[in-house]
Amino acid sequence: MKGKLILENGNVFEGKIFGELGDTVGEIVFNTGMTGYQELLTDPSYCGQIVVMTYPMIGNYGINLEDMESDRSYLKGFIIKEDAKLPNNFRCEMTLDGFLRQNNIVAFKGVDTRQLVKIIREEGAMKAIITAEDLTEKELSEKFNNFNNSKAVTKVSTKEIYEIKGSGKKIGVMDFGIKRNILRNFQKRNCNLIVFPWDTKAEEILKYDLDGLFLSNGPGDPTDLNNVIFEIKKIVGKLPIAGICLGQQLIALALGGSTAKLKYGHRGCNHPVKDLERNRIYITSQNHGYVVDKVPDSMKVTHINLNDNSIEGLKSDKLHIMSVQYHPEGCPGPEDNNYLFDDFLKLFEYKF
Template identity: 40%
Template structure:
């Protein structure tokens, strides 16, 4: 560990030489970057990173270790991480485990000693690339392995719950369709008094409505909603019955269900410092984001959806609502625990609207 060599090999033939830590497995995935300065436990356990190799631009990762409370999932699906320096001796009173030990336990490879900011520039200028983390210095063989691996790197099926379960609350009944949800979203809803029933991504509409929810939330998750046509087909039917709120991938699913289109971003939005303009409030919010796709602005013109939020850096769509139905969604994480709380009001708005629609207010 931190002495044995490890290689990050990109599909264009670029090779970065660094040092091993974490798991031993050779792993392939889409190489992306995140610009956050904190919240690494939450990011590493975010299911939206399923089968992706994440490069962290911040120079030191792991100095607060891992604790038993902040993980977004108990089964991380990230393919690997790339860092400049991995802290092996964390200093935090909540720490239960080091970064190395956590990654090793889940067989997730890491590589350190890398100029991560050069990778950020490469992805920013040329777009995302496929890559392999390998302990072999036979670059040609590694590239052949990369070419032979399945390019379908996202799977909601692999990160969604396999059976329904209830997170107890005393207020409104919320059904959360799990596309790769963050546990912090469930905790936020419970804190607001909601009883949350988490259901698999492919739960039939009939079964959801039979639960008599006061509202339905479609969670974030990996990939594009075009990969999960069943949930897109269900959204419109559900939205005609109860209020619906979408987050991340759930936001895109709502847009697709009502006639909009989804487009790939050149290098995605991944970080906890991304500015978003609230068009209706005329304010700016700093948000936590993790997505490689976005709703096409032009495609919304022929729909009943209205843009409520937009990214300041590239004008991409960050939030929408329906003109007449109680539907709203955002591309980013409202009130994420690994980022700013500028947008925490959005969940409150949905809960208030849900209560109003169901005469609970």
């Protein structure tokens, strides 16, 4: 079906709508990965976003249920240059188009994604609309103004506490939109996991006699989660705490730091990060639009992004807290960054 992609800055692109045939509005961002589109499509951190893939052909190895990072897709839209009509892989269970239809995701193709990415890099992430209709200026303005992603975490978090049994460390997990592979990495290390909804009170978490608390990745602006930051403050000094992505940002805010929105974010599986403590460079998987820009007095920087020198890791030896901004479970190396989960477990050995 013919359609249009309309950017908030007024740029209009013509192409074809596929997947769910309808309209959608969201924040347009881009991902630089050549592979991993299924993991991207099912990563809850993309909730509320329309994702542009920089790699020109997407869908060539299809979709399989084993590599899902959550039960469904939370994207508002998906934009590619060209889709592979005949995926070829022994693990393939469905086509990209079939998956998009099943998850009600509006997708757009036949557009020059290189030009789109250049616009986003120059002007920053912005709102966008995919539509088959000829909308008036008033209708466009209403659609843009009505879009709000401040409640994204509430949509992707678990609704109730659940346990994943193991014989090792007993770890509490605050679920802000956690990827399954994070849980799998803790399971590989025999951890006993208690997974909590995003708004669980500190008093409830502390009842479980945990060895440590892990704060997950998730979508949106961390400053929207003031109630979560308040609960984290109450746990600091009572349990060792580790975090990934949004988890790092919330830790920094709880300890007196601050966060800022990046112009166009870091999204992809090819971002170089330097581990300052090990003096090694790792290729990392990333998905974030916000970063810590002011380090709390009680923490030190442990990792930096070599593309823009942004903060990619923090640590407090005194408070027994550590975090990273990127995704060690993302496996771009494929397993170069798994050592961080072992570091988390060493952190959780401390008893207050």
